[in-house]
Structure formats: C-alpha cells, structure tokens
Amino acid sequence: MDLSHPAYDLFGRSTARILQRLAAVNDGLTGRRLSQLAGVSLSSTQRILARLENVGLIETQPVGRAVIYSVNRNHLLWTVIDSAFDVTRKVEELVTEIVQNYSDVEMTVALYGSFARGEAGPDSDLDIVVIWLSGMDENTQSAVLGELSEQLFRATGNSVEIIDLPLPDLQRMATENDPLVASWKREAKTLTQGPDLRELLKLVAA
DSSP states (O other), X not given: OOSSSHHHHHHOHHHHHHHHHHHTOSSOEEHHHHHHHHTOOHHHHHHHHHHXXXXXXXXXXXXXXXXXXXXXXXXXXXXXXXXXXXXXXXXXXXXXXXXXXXXXXXXXXEEESHHHHTOOOTTOOEEEEEEEOSOOOXXXXXXXXXXXXXXXXXXXXXXXXXXXXXXXXXXXXXXXXXXXXXXXXXXXXXXXXXXXXXXXHHHHHO
C-alpha cells in the first residue's frame, strides 16, 4: 500500500487528489480552482467531478456563472473514503494498541524511516525500532515482535522491518556514531508511554 497516499491505491491518483482537496475545505471550490490545487488537468477534473456527482459523493451549487463543488459528508461511503486519508494515524494507533497489551514490559517503540518522514510509497517498509529497557525473557520478546510484524502486515500489506536491541546496545551504537542513530535522532516518532527514543539517545550519549 502507498503509505503516504493510500487513497491513490483505492481511487487512482487524480480522483484521490480531488477528493482530498475538496475534503480540506468547507465552502467548496470551483472546478478550475480545484484543478489547480489538485494538480489535475481541468478536463480530467471535470470528468471526475461528473462521475462523483453521479454517485452522490459531490454536491454542486451555482454561484453566478460558476459552479461550486463540495463533498457530501452525509453520503454512506464518505466515512470509508475519509478514513483512507488518515492511514498514518491509524498505523500509529495500531502500534500503540499492540504495545499496550504488554504494559508490564519496559520498552520504547518508535517508527522511523520513510513512513515517519511522510515519504513512504507502495513498496516501502514500515520501519520500527524496539528498545528493551530491562531484562526480558525471549518468549515475551518474540511475542511482542511477532504481533507487531503480523498485525501491521495484515493491516497495510507492507513489509515490516523491526530492529530490537537492549539499552546497552543502543548506548554502544550512539558511542560509535552508528548511522541508524542519526536517523533516529532526526525522525523517530515514539509511540509508547515510556521514555522517548530521542531522549534516550541523549541520555546514553551523555
């Protein structure tokens, strides 16, 4: 799935961009202005709007010689469509939900890489780092990692790459200026209630 623009996979790039632009405004847009904002040719915009209006997803209102187009948020399908524009939050919520099932485990879990930067494409992996903050038996570690990998793959269809390491290894990587550490400092997004990964990196490097 295109993790940065998942609606492209469902509706096609042009239709998704038009729907997303319309969803971002309350008062609607003219077809010409929508074409400019969405980066879609005027002829394609008009064709797409006609199709969406035909199924009831778009409403029109004449204003002088112009026609204003707006999203019909009461349409039965709109909730489903709108959720396709909010996949980033849903992925983060899923990671948080999985980790909360292991509330007795002291760990920091963060997303990084192209997804965290908002640059993930259809073939991008979901990159996750797990830092074990205290000693943990292998069965529990395997359960956490397995659940993260399986559920995220089923939810997105994208490969899941997980780096997991104990705190001393994180300290060693920070001391050795490992390139991954620089990446985590720039873009890591911690999704657990425990220590933030960037704060951990400051502590272990001190």
